[in-house]
Amino acid sequence: MxxxxxxxxxxxxxxxxxxxxxxxxxxxxxxxxxxxxxxxxxxxxxxxxxxxxxxxxxxxxxxxxxxxxxxxxxxxxxxxVYIPLHTVRQIYEICKEFKTDIGLYENDHWQVTRSSERVEKEIKYTRTYPSFVPAEMTLAYLEKNKIGAHKLMLMGTKESSDELMPVLRQQFGTALHVYRSNDTLIEVAPKSxxxxxxxxxxxxxxxxxxxxxxxxxxxxxxxxxxxxxxxxxxxxxxxxxxxxxxxxxxxxxxxxxxxxxxxxxxx
The missing domain is CATH 3.40.50.1000 (HAD superfamily/HAD-like)
Structure with a gap:
């Protein structure tokens, strides 16, 4: 070959x-x-x-x-290629309804609101470290710099993820890849x-x-x-x-x- x-x-x-x-x-x-x-x-x-x-x-x-x-x-x-900021905001509001944490990736920055078992695993396996910042501050930073997110990581329970998946796919399925990494983790990325x-x-x-x-x-x-x-x-x-x-x-x-x-x- x-x-x-x-x-x-x-x-x-x-x-x-x-x-x-x-x-x-x-x-x-x-x-x-x-x-x-x-x-x-x-x-x-x-x-x-x-x-x-x-x-x-x-x-x-x-x-x-x-x-x-x-x-x-x-x-x-x-x-x-970014997920547009207005879409990031919409997903953030939906995640609040489903009591799901949101992790935001932009270039080499990873920002989460708090630590969790999933975040600690990500740190251990990828040897990367997030900034612990309130989501509203992260969104304000994106708005100030006129950028979006390269990837979103949505971290909930199996039950909340089961309920959240169809909502996200119905609302954003034509513009975004929405896929389940495991029972409690949903990842979102640009579909283009x-x-x-x-x-x-x-x-x-x-x-x-x-x-x-x-x-x-x-x-x-x-x-x-x-x-x-x-x-x-x-x-x-x-x-x-x-x-x-x-x-x-x-x-x-x-x-x-x-x-x-x-x-x-x-x-």
């Missing part, structure tokens, strides 16, 4: 643990990185990806953050972008999607895996993702991405 670019999701895919890559993965990326561009593609914020870039020795490559809403090459911003659209932004005139191999595990990886030359699902991926993938490798906890690279990318 010959490819010019390797794109990989992080959580549940390239990461062997909840927060880090293994030495096996580091070795395999080191073996190919001079011949193949290695681009990390994630729902994470920039600082939650930079330490992994450094571990893998690919700091010279761009990163795709927030599922494609923000693309960075070093400190240079190549693409930035995806991991695939961000990858397309990075292609040079000499590169096409047929030059790419990509790895993923979840619903937000499906577009990417479907449209590149070779889409690979890890063994722990959702069944729907495995179904559309060209190949299925081992689980992320078994170094599935590194295993596939070693077996198929002979450089």
């Amino acid at each position: 010959n490819f010019k670019i390797l794109c990989s999701d992080l959580d549940g895919t390239l990461l062997t643990t909840k927060s880090d890559v293994s030495n096996t993965t580091i070795s395999e990326i080191a073996r190919i990185r001079k011949k193949i561009k290695v681009i990390l593609v994630s729902a994470r914020m920039p600082s939650g990806m930079h330490y992994l870039q450094k571990r893998l020795g690919i700091e010279d490559q761009p990163i795709i953050c927030y599922n494609g809403a923000l693309v960075l090459d070093g400190k240079k911003e190549l693409l930035s 972008v995806s991991k695939l659209t961000a990858i397309q932004q990075l292609l040079t005139k000499e590169e096409t999607l047929r030059d790419i191999i990509a790895f993923g595990d979840n619903y937000n990886d499906m577009d990417m895996l479907t449209h590149v030359a070779c889409g690979v699902a890890v063994g722990n991926a959702r069944e729907e993702v495995k179904h559309i993938a060209d190949h299925v490798t081992l689980k992320n906890t078994q170094d599935g991405v590194a295993h596939f690279i070693r077996e198929h990318l002979l450089i």
